[in-house]
Amino acid sequence: MSTVATFTNPILAGDRPDPAIIKVGDEYWMTYSSFEAAPGLLLYRSTDLVNWTYECAALPNPVGNTFAVDIAEHDGRYFIYIPFIPTPWSTLTDASIYVIHAPSMSGPWSEPIDLGIRGVIDPGHVVGEDGIRYLFVSGVRRIALAADGLSTVGELEHVYDGWRYPDDWVTEAYALEGPKLLRKDGWFYLVSAVGGTAGPPTGHMVIVARSRSVHGPWENHPRNPIARTVDAAELWWSRGHATLVPGPAPDDGWWMVSHGYENGFRTLGRQILLEPIRWTEDGWPETVAGDPGGELEVPRGAGPQHPSSAFTDDFSKLRLGERWAFHAPASGEAERLSLDDGLVLAGKGTSPSDTSPLAILTGDHSYEIEVDVDVSDTRTEAGLLLFFNNRLFCGMGIDGERMLSYSGGIRTHWREPAPATRRITLRIRNDEHIVTGWYRVPGGEWIRHAIRYETSGYHANTTGDLLSLRPALYATGVGSARFRDFRYRPLPA
Template structure:
């Protein structure tokens, strides 16, 4: 039934994989895997599932690579169960599940508490018919929690074998993961992902099982999978890792939140998708549409979808979390930043590959990003990049003597003729993967960089890292670089949250 308004996916653009969502009264709260970014676990709020606003970061300093979480409410308190993966800068030696908790979704959130669960990821919280709390994890295995949810009360045990798709389906790997659980009527529903989260476009998918008891046995949906990319011609690839929630309208209105890669734009990472769910007569959830790539009837009462916005940042304040985050930060990384006549970023490392740049997400096909770079007080280099990870990036830097050009994650031999200066304004345009650079000295005219780059291959299947291509500011060496007058301009005015 049409609601009179429509929306288009994604509902939250840019690289925001493994969405976790909870309904709290008339509001929805959502976060997603923040991986090696700090701050981590950015929390967004919505009243209509279509338009989302940033509220806060639940994890100022992650203790590892932050994978797919689950949000739960119990006894009037909120919990986020977090799998951390070892990184070179963490003290972890194995995948480890932690928990943070707070009196409200706005916090304040506790420090991470180690639950002692090792070797698994993707926790999903549920309260059983016995009143006890459980975490289901990748595998699918299960472990009981103490009543306060802050420690375990047993051991991991295997509880579900998953649903097996035909062997001739083209997927990345079986990879039973992402269990999310909810109770509706007399049934417990277990929503999982199989098929692998990257790889071929037709890999990832959403499967469902149900049981009258949290202890099983689990019966697979007769129409599994309920969502899957069936053909590479579709707009959204690798659809999976879903959560089902009741809608803002009637109790019978349900929606599915998942993630997917946009056809032709894997560089943007896995973006958050919304699609309607209907219930069969025998109590199974079904996808109400076959392809979430077009205009979709919005939930009841939804506002018009927000358009993409230009960003102008004079760094009078620092929008950490909302806009900026460090990539692969060491403990205390936030101490590198201070605001003094712009954004002062202390140098780190010897080059782009080991400098932990400040990055921002984007979900636009085409955009321009511009910033003034002042390296007067830096013994090293600073500049503006499009950054995927420390092995793959492109862009420009200055060291007071020359321009440093990067492409494919390596320093180019191209010697761009520039005025000898400690301060230049740099601009990068990414026009549907075609990247062009410009620079200008104070009061001068814009000059185009002599080399353009093509970046459609800057994505997970190329590098084996589940990230995205993002604008970034970097400073390497000793001393400080200063960044002023940052501007981000979307060039394709599609609706955006």
């Protein structure tokens, strides 16, 4: 008897919200909101929807905070429509939609082109039955595009009011957003999200409407929503922002890619979920699993799901995008980096809060990180953090004279009795939110930092910022720091 292969969500762990996906021949390409990270819009490729491989970064230098995008193909060329949000380091004054384009999904991608669309987010591309290209945006509003997709024609117009859920449902806000469109069997399907993307776990949901014409009228799914967290006991919370795609095999049905918070681990951010879709006799999509928190049968032909794995970075090459990304970078932030017997990071700012640390994503409940830190002089501070944003982080660093400790986004009063040194190895263990630190001087024994931290509250509902808690390296001050032998190790459950 053959064993049915299964997978468990997420299919791509860690903070990867608002997934955008396209099928190109026998392959799938996917990216997600990269927010204040640079490089941005990391592109992953898959042949089976379950296992994904990093390929490249489509956006080396973001114009602003990079929100939910849409990927489109038209006449053999590829487009990513991007909403940028103003940040302290950008020149934007309002939400603005741009586009980049390329001859293939692997690039090379153009520089961002401003479409002149202001005050909206979440673009969704579609070609109407009239042959005209359109962008649908939050609201839901719509604007026509020029034939080349690189400029707009006319003005935004309101086209869909959304489906209204019962008033006694507990959500964050109505927030009609994330329109994604597909054309199937003579219908245009409009897949949207309502309910708010953070807040209560029962908020975010997936709704569907359809029309024979891109111009409407839009008929709501009689059984909306097609996906929603209905109970806080479920594994995945705030499920939403979905795209429907055909399976890898011609007879393998359809699948839905969405995002959600893991119950008890909002600190990991919104992770990417996959679940099967069936089409009813009356032509509507419906989810099959109900709760996607258990084992699900893989798409036909999919290989075993790749588990999380340990890695060591000796910094013999610079893995920007593939592994590391700056948080809240200024223009030319990568110029702070060089490779010379490790990773040399020039100092910036006056504390971890304004230094644009280098961070990695993680989807593990428990893990250990370790790095050797060498500061150039006593005018430089550098170290190892668990970093959510510039207001919320914890960890430790050295400045050549003392160890500095951080918790809750501030330097603590605790004076750790570590030796005065310009070189030290730091280790942080995050064991299901319980954070413990160690340090050792070259040739010495490990010493446990005297204070432990609890970080379950380091998440979006605490700070109002849709990010995640990430391992990070920082260097602040006027000198530089050299990092050697970074190690990441998932811990067994």
